[in-house]
Amino acid sequence: MTIHIDRRRLIAGAAASLVGVTLGGRAAMASSWWDALGSAEALTRTAQRGLLAGAKLAPEFPESSLSPTFRANGSTDPREAAYKKLVQGHFADWRLEVGGLVDTPLRLSLNDLRALPSRTQITRHDCVEGWSCIGKWSGVPLGEVLKRAGLKSSAKFIVFYCADAFEQTLDGSGQYYESVDLVDAFHPQTLLAYDMNNAALTVPHGAPLRLRVERQLGYKMAKYLMKIEAVTGFEKIGGGNGGFWEDRGYQWYGGI
Amino acid sequence: MSHTPTALPAAANANDSGSYLFYRHRLVIRVTHWIGVISMAILLMSGLQIFNAHPALYFGAISDFEHPALLITTQEKDGHTIGVTKIGSVTFNTTGLLGLSAGGTDSHAFPSWSVLPSNQDLGGGRRWHFFFAWLLVLNGLAYLAYSLWTRHVQRDLIPTRAQLRTIGASIREHARLNFAHGEEARHYNVLQRLTYVLMLFIVIPLLILAGLTMSPGLDAAFPNLADLFGGRQTARTVHFICAFLVLGFVIVHVAMVVLSGTWNNMRSMITGWYAIQKEAVRHDDPHRS
Structure with missing residues (x-):
């Protein structure tokens, strides 16, 4: 029996390998079909990180394209007593804690944040549900704050802790939190935003401070920020997946 | 390895019942066809799940x-x-x-029997959707590379000039459910070719591009992507419309498979082999010459 390899078979083999190696390989290493499906996330993140190299900016829009009504999603009026008290005091007693793997832990008031370099941008906010709104945001680039705190070399992720529990639970697992890696943390459009559409952030939109991560979906952009922590990994935080929604099955990488 | 096709599919296995089998679909075409079927079904159902989050x-x-x-x-x-x-x-x-x-x-907007997973689960729907979106794209690229290289597209899918001139007759014959017999069935007719080309080179690529445009990451990587459609929300609408065009195609395609010989068609897309009746050219159709 002679082995006959023709051109088409060679291509067929190459084609099958392309599909097989990229997806099948990842899927086979996963421990369950659920993880196998989730393995596409790494492919998406790797592909997008490649395409976004060089800190490409999310599109910015002219003032004329602002949404007449910007929908507020997630918590829109946190019930926590501590937060209610801060609202009553117009956030005079609010402080943003910056800690974890940093050289200089910080406690910053709104005035401290407003005194730092600022950036204003008009961007499109894409909700994971499918809708979009355009808003104008002003705030401190997160990188400016992190530079002042000084990240230790072991810091790989920035975790954001919020004042709101989006799900009321006894064990506190319903507390909203999020995380980004250093690529997004130091992206020029990643802001700790205190103003929206030329006015101080309102409660539905996350007063007094919310995160903007313009190249990802809305659920990444935590509202009601209380604390920022630099960490090596987030396995031991919350449900271990890097965020409130991630603990409930959403992708950690929200660029798609 | 006896089924290795030559450049032109070979006739074989003549039998005494007046029909013979001919090798219609090569292995890569069959495999990519069925991967495409599975991917599209899961993408449609998980897509409806995602749509239900904001209908x-x-x-x-x-x-x-x-x-x-x-x-x-x-x-x-x-x-x-x-x-x-x-x-x-x-x-x-x-x-x-x-x-x-x-x-x-x-x-819910779309009923639970039509969505994946069947309960309201946006995160789960997205997991299914993006895994099979990658599979569909990689499978589609493999299919396209193979069928351009083997000239399957050029030879079997692009309608010939002569075929385009007979389009009116072809429409009349389809309307009467009068399908090709004998040697004629060895080639796709003009309506098949136009439909396959429309789906493979226009509707499905547009569907994928509109889907990619919904990604905020890709909109940053390619700042003009959303403008191509007139905005992200238009892209989402185009994505939805194209998905239903594909569904419409699938319904007609399956109907045609059933009406023109379910088992012969299914066998040819599974094993490659399609039975041709050795006729006695039929003269019951005045439009066929």
Whole structure:
């Protein structure tokens, strides 16, 4: 029996390998079909990180394209007593804690944040549900704050802790939190935003401070920020997946 | 390895019943066809799941919540709840299918039997959707590379000039469910070719591109991507329309498979081999020469 390899078979083999190696390989290493499906996330993140190299900016829009009504999603009026008290005091007693793997832990008031370099941008906010709104945001680039705190070399992720529990639970697992890696943390459009559409952030939109991560979906952009922590990994935080929604099955990488 | 096709599919296995088998679909075509079937089915169902999270469509960059182009919801009528589908300012009662179904127990836009997973689960729907989106794209690229290289596209899918001239007759024959017999069945007819080319080179690529445009990451990587469609929300609407064009194609395609010989067609897409009747050219059709 002679082995006959023709051109088409060679291509067929190459084609099958392309599909097989990229997806099948990842899927086979996963421990369950659920993880196998989730393995596409790494492919998406790797592909997008490649395409976004060089800190490409999310599109910015002219003032004329602002949404007449910007929908507020997630918590829109946190019930926590501590937060209610801060609202009553117009956030005079609010402080943003910056800690974890940093050289200089910080406690910053709104005035401290407003005194730092600022950036204003008009961007499109894409909700994971499918809708979009355009808003104008002003705030401190997160990188400016992190530079002042000084990240230790072991810091790989920035975790954001919020004042709101989006799900009321006894064990506190319903507390909203999020995380980004250093690529997004130091992206020029990643802001700790205190103003929206030329006015101080309102409660539905996350007063007094919310995160903007313009190249990802809305659920990444935590509202009601209380604390920022630099960490090596987030396995031991919350449900271990890097965020409130991630603990409930959403992708950690929200660029798609 | 005896089935290795030559450049032109070979006839073989003549038998005494007046038909012979001919090798119609090569292995790569068959495998990519079925991977495509599975991917498309899962993408459609998980896509409807994602749509159910915000069952409205818009045109432009942003969502004008007060004026959606399409909205599937419930509303009160004569003291009870009905499912409605609004297209622009026109409202249709779609109770039982869209907006409200399962005897009034399912108030999602698309009913639970049509979505994946079957319960309301946006995160789960996205997991299914993106895994099979990657599979569809890689599978599609493999298919295209193979069928361009082997000239399957050029030889079997692009309609010939002569075929295009007979388009009227072909439409009449399809309308009468009069399908090709004998040697004629060895080639795709002009309507098949036009439909396959439309799906493979226009509708499905547009569907994928519109899907990619919904990604905020890719919109940053390619700042003009959304403008190509006139905004992200238009891209989402185009994605939705193209998905239903593919569904429409699938329904017609399956109907044609059944009407023109279910088992012969299925065998040819599974094993490659398609039975040709050795006729006695039929003269019962005056339009066929």
